[in-house]
Amino acid sequence: MTLTEIRAALQSLGVRPRQSLGQNFLHDQNLACALAESLDGTHDGTIVEIGPGLGALTEHLIHHAQRLVLIEKDHVMARWLAEHHSSPQVELFHADALKFDLREICGGGRVAVIGNLPYYVSTPLIAKFASAVSPASTLVLTLQREVAGRICARPGSADFGAMSVCIQRRWEARIIRHLPPTVFYPEPKVFSAAVVLTRHGAEGLRPLDEGVFDDLVRRGFAERRKQLRKLLPELHPAWPDLCARLDMAEDIRAEALTMRQWEELAVTAGPPATASAEELCDVVDAGDRVIESRPRQFVHVNNLRHRAVHILIFNAKGELFLQKRALWKELNPSLWDSSSAGHVDAGETYAQAASRELLEEIGATAPLEKIGRLEASQETSWEFVEIFRGHHEGPFRLARLEVEAGAFFPLRKIAGWIRARPQDFTPHFRRIFSDNFSEVAG
Secondary structure, eight states, rough: HHHHHHHHHHHHHHHOOGGGGGGOOOOOOOHHHHHHHHHHHHHHHEEEEETTTTTTTHHHHGGGSEEEEEEEEOHHHHHHHHHHHHTTTTEEEEEEEEGOOGGGGTTSEEEEEEEOOOOGGGHHHHHHHHHOOOOOOEEEEEHHHHHHHHHHHTSSSSSSSSHHHHHHEEEEEEEEEEEEEGEEEEESSSOOOEEEEOOOOTTTTOOHHHHHHHHHHHHTTTTSSOHHHHHOGGGGGGGGHHHHHTOOOTTTOGGGHHHHHHHHHHHSOOOOOOOOOGGGEEETTTTTTTTEEEHHHHHHHTTEEEEEEEEEETTSSEEEEEEEEEESSEEEETOESSEEEEOOTTOHHHHHHHHHHHHHOOOOOOEEEEEEEEESTTTTTEEEEEEEEEEOOOOOOOOOEEEEEEEEHHHHHHHHHHOOOGBBBBBHHHHHHHOOOOHHHO
């Protein structure tokens, strides 16, 4: 939309731009086209636009998406969009993007998110749509120039801070354009920049507890002028050795650390990684009778029959909690799975293993009942699997070295998701869901 068209639309609606909603309408058509084109090849057909307003960017995005999701908080703008961008490929949500249910955009593959974010809520909106639960693989965001600078800053620079480190741990961040106030109506009092965030893959990503990492980083930057060792007392005993190993000065400050150094500090401060390959499993025969005990890695490499459990946790609404496996897991990384799952350790019963895995993986305890069983076969990776069911409302304490994220989903949502994208789920869970919820699995 041109500036003239925007003014005319606002006049016809009898409204003025609302500063409380951060409404600054983009009217540079070449810029809108360029921002839309920056999404090419970054998604599987779904684009989410935050705060489309009068649709200046929307009219370009329609040509780049099979499914276009619009999230608009202003009821007047939502009505305008419904009238002017009604199409089978467009879904309009009259909602606050901060309260938007991310489950609405799950199940459609890689999602690209784009928007001119209100400056006063840009940080929480980035945190929401860049979270592990979000299916977004690319974010193209117009932000206040100073915020964009902090997101993309490099170690040693004045702008480098907790936001830089926490975002760049999982996302590649770069500024693609600087935008003067004159491309918006009304003109904001600040300059803006368009930032592209692209989610990293597993390559080179250090396995660690993300909660510990974020906490260390935020405390490390809480008082920038202080030496880092004074802000992280739990690392005092290991500090000299850590500095020598990581080639850091002992009086280093937070802004001087590289990403690798921050990750190593988090690994040192976090819980120890379990040596799962060395854990013993019972090897069983075709009748599920124990023959011997062997290390887990040996069992898998030699395709020996063994035992496992899957636990399905429901809430009062009948929704099923799914966990997203950690990106660095050896088997089925980043796939959605049962609420909790794992091997039966040597000497354990299935029921004992189910209770243990539930507590270890999502920090929950609940009465469990057995509801099914899978026989060992090549399809189950030679596991006899017993399936348990329980109820819990959450919240859960996820084992962040094992579990990337988790959320409750309605069964019909899961069924449709599996039909559309079975590759998003572990083979075990697909089979369990099909066997136990055939009425919705179809």
